[in-house]
């Protein structure tokens with residue numbers, strides 16, 4: 001019997017879990033990351049129409065991107081005048097993202113598909129600029145402020161943060177996921193394991209209650 005793709009996926013998934021107690025990082029944000037610098041934006045805003053490939057951004061150990069993440073928006077330069085000769089070059093990044101993610105069920109650790117889309121509007125200041133002056137020249141309440149390093153703003157860093165903010169705090173494969181058996185580790189959604197037929201013991205019940213509470 002040929003091995004099904006589903007089985008292979010599952011196997012790969014479990015191998016990844018075991019290898020690093022979470023999704024193994026396939027690739028860190030590397031040389032292909034997109035750096036946005038104020039100099040690039042002096043003439044005109046930078047229009048963004050990107051398809052960030054799977055693996056470009058490393059999220060957390062239990063979240064991975066599936067397929068490309070589309071990103072459409074623009075980066076523009078905002079110059080803050082803080083004195084006659086003092087100005088600060090901010091980068092405003094506005095974008096819409098749309099993609100698919102896979103998160104692990106909080107109870108049984110099965111992968112769960114999470115479609116995700118969102119919008120953000122952020123202002124990034126050069127790192128340390130506020131530490132020196134302690135001033136806040138921009139008062140737009142609805143715009144969040146971040147900071148970029150001397151070299152510039154890494155688009156992937158900004159997107160990573162926004163994706164993590166947009167994801168639900170806890171993912172379940174189904175509302176009444178039965179989770180893993182506390183004794184044998186079997187996934188109790190697939191089949192009842194032998195442990196369940198044992199006479200119940202008050203101490204185990206207390207433990208199970210505790211575990212259910214935690215999950």
Ligand SMILES: [Zn+2]
Nearest residue numbers: 105108173177
């Ligand atoms: Zn589950």
Ligand SMILES: [Zn+2]
Nearest residue numbers: 181184193195
């Ligand atoms: Zn069991």
